[in-house]
Amino acid sequence: MYEEDKSHQFLMGLNDEEFSQIRSQIPIQEPLPNLDRIFNMVMQEENHKKLMTQRESKSETMAAFVVNTSKTN
Numbered sequence: 879m880y881e882e883d884k885s886h887q888f889l890m891g892l893n894d895e896e897f898s899q900i901r902s903q904i905p906i907q908e909p910l911p912n913l914d915r916i917f918n919m920v921m922q923e924e925n926h927k928k929l930m931t932q933r934e935s936k937s938e939t940m941a942a943f944v945v946n947t948s949k950t951n
Contacts, residue, residue, distance in 0.1 A: 881912060881913055882910055884913055885904075885910060885911075885912070885913050885916050886905070888913060888916060888917070889901050889904060889905065889916065892920065896924075896927065897920060897923065897924075899923075900919060900920060900923045904916055904919065
């Protein structure tokens, strides 16, 4: 029970905008993962979001480069 309470407290403390999906998925798992597993799942989600943000940033930079190169030719 103590571990379950701590897990719920951890999930409720997450930023709702960034982690709403994982925050709603974890509590419905049977059995509820332990706190270490939940933390690892959240870290994976955070790393995935960072990777996607970096990928989008690179795409925007490349698109701007292509537009600028096209204008000079």
